[in-house]
Every structure is written in structure tokens, then in C-alpha cells.
Amino acid sequence: MNSVIIDCPEHFDPQKTFDCGQCFRFDILSDGTVCGVVNKRYITIKKCDGKLIITGMNDEEVKEQLIPYLGLDEDYGEINKDIESHFGVYNDTIYSAEKVADGIRILRQDKWETLVSFIVSQNNNIGRIKKIICRMCEKFGEPFVQDGNTYYAFPTAESLVKAGEENIFACGTGFRDKYIYDCAEKVNSGKIDLDRISKEETEKAMEDLMTIKGVGPKVASCVLLFGFHRTESFPIDVWIKRVLEKYYSSGIDLKNIGNYGGIAQQYLFYYERYKSGGNV
């Protein structure tokens, strides 16, 4: 299998990036290789001696698709400075978090896939989220063959509508079956147009996403951050709630955290889970 080798920019760690909870369809091997499906390609990424070794895509695909997908076109040195200027005024927590979480980048994932994935994620744990999504892909996603192995694309809205609530439930979704179905129905019928939403102001985009059953403030802001690349979106989950109480108890103005507050959120999230000894 031929591979593409490119220079790895500073502030990029594939392992942390794919293991920080923003995506659910990737595996990390014991040697640190990241594997998963991106745009109907099964790819592997490994960082080695300042290089990235990539399989599953050719030079052009890496350049056109993978670089933006990984967010390698962004200057995280500058982003970190911006984050520090907004969070550093409260205390030094953000500096510690940056140190631990350095290398995480916000991926540019597919909007639809991100939306469904974070509906599945509610009141759930990562291991089970991954299993559910995997089963949904195997049952309703379009298969493709690469190097003699069969892989699956993420199912389309149409295919989930066709599948129906019961078959969605059979993937182990539990009570979220109705939510996923409602979401698929709204996207498939055009009631929800993700491309249109992607052009809206963040506030309005939040509102529109929350018309889908099972999408509240947390899910919507995760979808905006991870699927729409709204890096200012700051999802508040139980971990971040704890972080805010613990380190920012004297208050923090969440309306004024800059254009990269969502990336800071990922740093803080990773930091807190790391400190709790958590399998991050």
C-alpha cells in the first residue's frame, strides 16, 4: 500500500485529535496510528519524526481533502495566543490546559454525520456511542471496497428515513431512536437545510438546529463546533460545568471568549479528563 508523507506542522497530534471526543468513527492502534473513514476513503495517519505518514489517499486528495479536514491549514500558534488573551485574564488554568492538550485540532467533519453522532452521544458514554454509530454505518451506510476490505460510509438521511425508527432502534440507540428519525426526516425533506444553516449567524443556527427533537443547547453547540467549524461555539457539558465551577468560580464572561473559545473548551475538557486519570 503506497503512502503519502508530508511535514507535520507544530501543534498537531493525531492521537489526541482523534481521541478527544469530537469524533466517533476512528480507532487508534497501539503504535499511535489513527484509522477511519473520511470522505469514502479508509485512511490511516501516523506521526513519525516530524512527518505524517498517510495511507488511503493520494497526494491530491491529501492536499484537497485531508489537510482541511485535519485543520492543518490553521495557525494554532496564533489561535493559542488569542485563547490566552481571553482566558488568561482570569488565571493560569488555560496555560496548563494548553500544555497538556497541545496537538488537539478541531476537525472539519461532515455536518450531517456530526449532527447524528451528537444526538447519539446524549446521556451516553463514548464506547457505546462508537458501537451504535458503527452498527448504523454497517446496516445503512453505503459500502465501499478498498484493498480488498469492505468499509462503510456514514448513512445518508434518506437511508435512515427508509430504515425507519425500529431498525434504527435495533442499532442499540435506546430512546434516541425517535430523535435520530426526526432528524433524518427533517434533513431528508428539506425542513432542515444544513448548508443553509451553515451560512447563518451562530445564534440563529443554534435555534434552527434545536427544532430537531433531541437537539438541545449542548448537542447543537457541539454540532456547530465540530461539524460547522464555528470555533467560537462553546459546548457546556458536565465536564465543562465542573471546570467552570472549579477554576472560574468567580465567574467568566462566556459571551466574550473570542473566536476560538470552542478550541479552549476542548483544551479544558481534555485537561480535566486527563487530570482525573480518565481514559480521555
Place this chain on the structure above:
DNA sequence: CCCCAGGCGGTTG
């Protein structure tokens, strides 16, 4: 056995 997991919808006071 109980508790919880990167919430949300529905119902109450």
C-alpha cells in the same frame, strides 16, 4: 444491587 455516561423532553410548582 445501584450508579453513571460529554442531555433532552415533558411535566410541575
Place this chain on the structure above:
DNA sequence: CAACCGCCTGGG
């Protein structure tokens, strides 16, 4: 509008 409660399910 804040506070609560139940929810599928698997793992600790």
C-alpha cells in the same frame, strides 16, 4: 423559568 424526573443500555 427553575427544578425535577424518566429514559435505552452497558459497564463499573
